[in-house]
Amino acid sequence: MADDEYILRVEDIHKSFGKLEVLKGVSFNVKKGETICFIGPSGTGKSTLLRCINQLNIPDKGGVYLNGEEVTNSGPRINEFRQKIGMVFQNFFLFDHLSAVRNVEIALLKVLKMDPKAAREKALYELHQVGMEDWAEHYPAELSGGQAQRVSIARALAMDPDVILFDEPTSALDPELTREVLEVMKKLASAGMTMLVVTHEMGFATSAANRVVFMEHGLIQEEGTPEELMNGDGRFKEYMGKIGDIKE
């Protein structure tokens, strides 16, 4: 099937909350190893779009396909798909009662049914990948925001996902902590992880993304490489201009 060149296909997703139509038909395809950044004003449905992909929000219409298999309407099989679709949240959502290493290993033990020794090894390896192995026994409340977010990235990585969804992973962090998280994400991107990133970090988008998708009013307005969008004369450039003005 020709579709299989795409690891993830998203087709015509619609989602409303009550009378508010948040997504009005969003489609895009993702190739293995791509990093795609979703940029746009707040409230345009970027986070909802990510949540529709792993069915944390159930789309009203449209389909999501992972490796050619339908994720939408998959019934109880959704739990299998979610193992393959990692997610990193704006507010980390680390499990408060578990140490860093337990946060990473719990799904390995209880979802993948790995043997405890192998799970611990894997968890420590993933913590090492994000530079958090020295903090393995610490609890979420003892970590800085940047450290917590790195642990949550390790938690997603441990499941060996096909794709990771990042929902504004640095929006709750100050600039210094933002940098340490973005560095980990850049490393992942260059190692070939497939990533969908909702972000306001233009620096990250221009340096790490293969493609930038500009969303507004529940629709994709423009998409292309970062250079194409920056050099174009569409809404993206106008939006970026506005942000620039405020910064100066």
Place this chain on the structure above:
Amino acid sequence: METMIFLTDILFPALWGGVMVTLQLIILAAPVGFVLGIIIAILRVYGNKWVSMLCRGVVGFIKGTPLILMLFILYFGLPSVGITLSAFVASLIGFIMCNGAYNSEYIRGAISSVKEGQLVAAQALGMTKMQAVRLIVLPQALRRAIPGLSNEIIYLIKYSSLAYMLTVIELTGAGKMVATKYFAYTETFIFVGAVYLLLVTITTLAVVLIERKFAVPGMTQSGRNVLDIL
């Protein structure tokens, strides 16, 4: 001297059996009441509308009526519909229902206080909702519910004396019998009171130890310093 002899030769032996019955009631009722509390709380929070309403109704009924009435119904009322329970079993069931109902309120509140994101993150990892509740939400909720739950055990220790009204000779009942026989109300009931106080004190200390064992930085501060104060 006479008082000493009364204590050692009459009161201790006479009350010993009662203490054992009281302990049996508490040790059997508390764990079952704990599990029942968890089940009712989960059904109230995560059950469908009807199950949730039913649980709410049952808890409301138990909270809204005196425990002694429920004991009377269980022991004196049920035989009329063909269910005959021994006084001990009737008391036990009453205590479990009462303890479970109140426990469920503490646990339900604690479950609601666990941030929604915890459940979302667990589900995003591929856990079923059941797994997410059992592995992520409940362990956090129960830690927060410890102070409330321990209060309920303390209440249970004290209201276990109501079993005497169903003719179960537990600590209070045994005390009443000795007191009447020897006309020694003051000594006897002061002593009985001291035994309850001892049971409550042991429970309180045990709870502090449990709280400390399960303390997690940033989640449960309460358990950390209590022993230092003692």
